[in-house]
Amino acid sequence: TTRFIVFFRFYFETENEGLNGVFKCVIFPTQVTAAFQRKVQNKIKDLLQQMEEGLKTADPHDFSTYTGWTGIALLYLQLHRASHDASHLQRALDYVKRAMRILNGRKVTFLCGDAGPLAVGAVVHYKLNNTADSKDCLSRLLQLQRSVLSPDSEMPDELLYGRAGYLFALLYINKEIGADTVDESTITKVATAIVESGKNMSAEQKKTDRCPLLYEWHKKQYIGAAHGLAGIYCMLMQPAAKVHPDMLSELVRPSIDYVRHKKFRSGNFPSSLSNESDRLVHWCHGAPGVIHMLIMAHKVFKEEKYLKEAAECAEVIWQRGLLRKGYGICHGTAGNGYAFLSLYKLTQEKKYLYRACKFAEWCLDYGTHGCRIPDRPYSLFEGMAGTIHYLSEMAKPEASCFPAFEL
Numbered sequence: 168t169t170r171f172i173v174f175f176r177f178y179f180e181t182e183n184e185g186l187n188g189v190f191k192c193v194i195f196p197t198q199v200t201a202a203f204q205r206k207v208q209n210k211i212k213d214l215l216q217q218m219e220e221g222l223k224t225a226d227p228h229d230f231s232t233y234t235g236w237t238g239i240a241l242l243y244l245q246l247h248r249a250s251h252d253a254s255h256l257q258r259a260l261d262y263v264k265r266a267m268r269i270l271n272g273r274k275v276t277f278l279c280g281d282a283g284p285l286a287v288g289a290v291v292h293y294k295l296n297n298t299a300d301s302k303d304c305l306s307r308l309l310q311l312q313r314s315v316l317s318p319d320s321e322m323p324d325e326l327l328y329g330r331a332g333y334l335f336a337l338l339y340i341n342k343e344i345g346a347d348t349v350d351e352s353t354i355t356k357v358a359t360a361i362v363e364s365g366k367n368m369s370a371e372q373k374k375t376d377r378c379p380l381l382y383e384w385h386k387k388q389y390i391g392a393a394h395g396l397a398g399i400y401c402m403l404m405q406p407a408a409k410v411h412p413d414m415l416s417e418l419v420r421p422s423i424d425y426v427r428h429k430k431f432r433s434g435n436f437p438s439s440l441s442n443e444s445d446r447l448v449h450w451c452h453g454a455p456g457v458i459h460m461l462i463m464a465h466k467v468f469k470e471e472k473y474l475k476e477a478a479e480c481a482e483v484i485w486q487r488g489l490l491r492k493g494y495g496i497c498h499g500t501a502g503n504g505y506a507f508l509s510l511y512k513l514t515q516e517k518k519y520l521y522r523a524c525k526f527a528e529w530c531l532d533y534g535t536h537g538c539r540i541p542d543r544p545y546s547l548f549e550g551m552a553g554t555i556h557y558l559s560e561m562a563k564p565e566a567s568c569f570p571a572f573e574l
Contacts, residue, residue, distance in 0.1 A: 230283075267285075
């Protein structure tokens with residue numbers, strides 16, 4: 168696809184959590200076609216080699232999507248999707264098998280629990296026509312719903328460790344394998360459990376009228392995508408979650424509006440309802456996570472105010488989104504770049520594709536900006552694998568998909 172974007176010589180200043188100082192980038196007028204793609208593809212090959220070498224010293228017991236072997240499998244699935252190279256699918260299988268051998272049953276989410284390896288395993292085996300293995304993974308995934316639905320469970324509801332993370336795993340299966348692979352009644356039960364939990368918390372906090380669905384993690388009412396309200400509301404608004412329109416209108420929409428009014432003057436959002444620090448501009452905490460909630464709200468409720476505020480979030484990310492924390496997805500430049508891709512898919516405005524490309528260009532100079540080295544430097548959500556995932560989206564930005572979050 169030919170996408171015409173004019174790149175200008177420019178100076179880009181970042182603030183607060185960004186890289187204080189001036190980012191100088193010089194690119195001569197061109198278009199996002201072969202030359203840019205070659206540069207990106209060459210960098211992907213280079214980073215893949217570095218990643219594979221680095222993974223030799225990674226934690227052998229970390230099977231998670233977030234920082235472990237399943238995240239690497241998910242990256243190779245993305246590379247296979249982009250290139251149709253069969254070797255990438257085989258690498259995905261190798262890593263997911265490694266993950267499946269060390270599941271521990273302690274958590275049930277896609278990002279940090281058994282649901283991730285089982286869901287990704289089901290998809291990889293399905294793509295390789297290993298029908299029996301795919302069905303076995305699916306069966307084991309569905310068995311996890313007992314703890315998710317248990318009324319006695321102390322399970323949270325957020326994306327990383329809670330019910331929303333299990334719901335994503337079910338929706339991911341239906342997207343990748345087929346719409347009825349996980350039956351509607353199972354999905355409805357999980358979504359209903361999330362809704363009931365939110366209603367109960369709201370009633371406890373006496374906020375039923377202002378925020379009908381309220382959630383806590385570690386005694387804090389977080390706002391962001393990873394641990395907070397934005398991530399949970401995003402899952403409930405997914406069409407495949409089959410939440411009744413009345414429930415969306417009466418419970419989810421006013422809760423989203425409650426969060427909207429917590430916005431700072433800068434356009435950024437606090438990490439939690441009680442936090443007054445305008446500091447974090449991450450997918451996990453701040454505008455880069457909330458923007459996805461607003462985009463989903465615009466799609467579901469068809470109200471322009473949500474799109475307008477999503478655009479305001481994008482301005483915050485453009486000004487402050489190159490992060491000292493690094494190039495990763497959860498709290499790094501790649502994760503922030505996905506905000507532009509998501510807005511581009513929705514609006515087709517070239518400005519957002521341009522900005523997504525500029526964030527990708529920053530990532531092409533991986534390791535040269537003095538950023539912090541993450542604890543798991545080669546992982547999907549903290550490290551290099553996530554940057555590769557983001558760079559791979561440049562081949563077909565209109566089909567981009569934030570891993571383990573968008574569908």
